Amino acid sequence: MERVFQLQELDQVAAQLWEEGKHRPVWAFFAPMGAGKTTLISRLSKWLGIEDSVNSPTFSIINEYLLPDGERVCHMDWYRLNGAAEAVQAGVEERIISGDRCWIEWPERAAELLPDDTWFITLRAEDADTRHITTGNRSFS
Numbered sequence: 001m002e003r004v005f006q007l008q009e010l011d012q013v014a015a016q017l018w019e020e021g022k023h024r025p026v027w028a029f030f031a032p033m034g035a036g037k038t039t040l041i042s043r044l045s046k047w048l049g050i051e052d053s054v055n056s057p058t059f060s061i062i063n064e065y066l067l068p069d070g071e072r073v074c075h076m077d078w079y080r081l082n083g084a085a086e087a088v089q090a091g092v093e094e095r096i097i098s099g100d101r102c103w104i105e106w107p108e109r110a111a112e113l114l115p116d117d118t119w120f121i122t123l124r125a126e127d128a129d130t131r132h133i134t135t136g137n138r139s140f141s
Contacts, residue, residue, distance in 0.1 A: 001135045004126065010040065013133065014047040017121070020135060024119035026096060028107035031123035036131055037105045040123060041075060044103075056105065061090045072100045078109040087113055 001020055005013050017040075021027060029037045042054040049068040057063040057077045065073045074095045081087045087110035096102055096113060107114055117137075124132045 001133065004130060004132050007036075007129050007131070010043040011047055013040070014044040017044060017135065018048065021119045021121075024117060025099060026102045026104065026115055026118045027121060028104050028114055028118050029121050029123065030108065032125075035123045035125045037123060038077075040121075041103050041105070045073070045075075061092065062095060067101075074098075074100050074102045075105075076102060077105040079106040081106075081109045084110040084112050086110075 001016060003013070003016075029041065031037045038054075038056040045052075045054040045065060050065045050073065052065050054065065054075065055063070057075055058079055061076060061078070061080070063075045065075065067073060076092060076095070078087060078092070081090065081092075084093075087093065092110065093113050096115065104114075107118075120136060122134045126132055
């Protein structure tokens with residue numbers, strides 16, 4: 001998917017993301033600070049029926065939520081991590097290989113831990129109300 005959208009279209013974008021990527025357990029969200037990664041994940045969570053308040057796990061590294069069907073979602077923010085060794089100590093690798101759904105902000109901080117089938121979502125702010133989103137498979141090489 002490649003799409004330019006307005007912020008008021010986030011529900012439609014969330015639905016489209018889910019339809020396109022629901023079969024992938026690990027989603028990696030790439031975007032500069034302030035582009036809307038957490039906002040998008042929060043809207044996606046709400047759209048999927050997660051009732052908990054979804055906030056960035058910047059300090060906790062991992063927040064856990066349950067979908068209405070009982071499936072666990074691990075929302076991770078790797079911004080404060082300094083490489084793969086620190087990520088492993090924080091329990092990130094354990095979560096990724098658990099089979100739980102993992103949505104990761106700042107995945108580039110420990111990219112070598114991402115599985116081969118990771119789904120990449122790139123978000124870019126065009127202006128205050130407009131975003132550009134691209135999804136798909138790619139590697140870091």
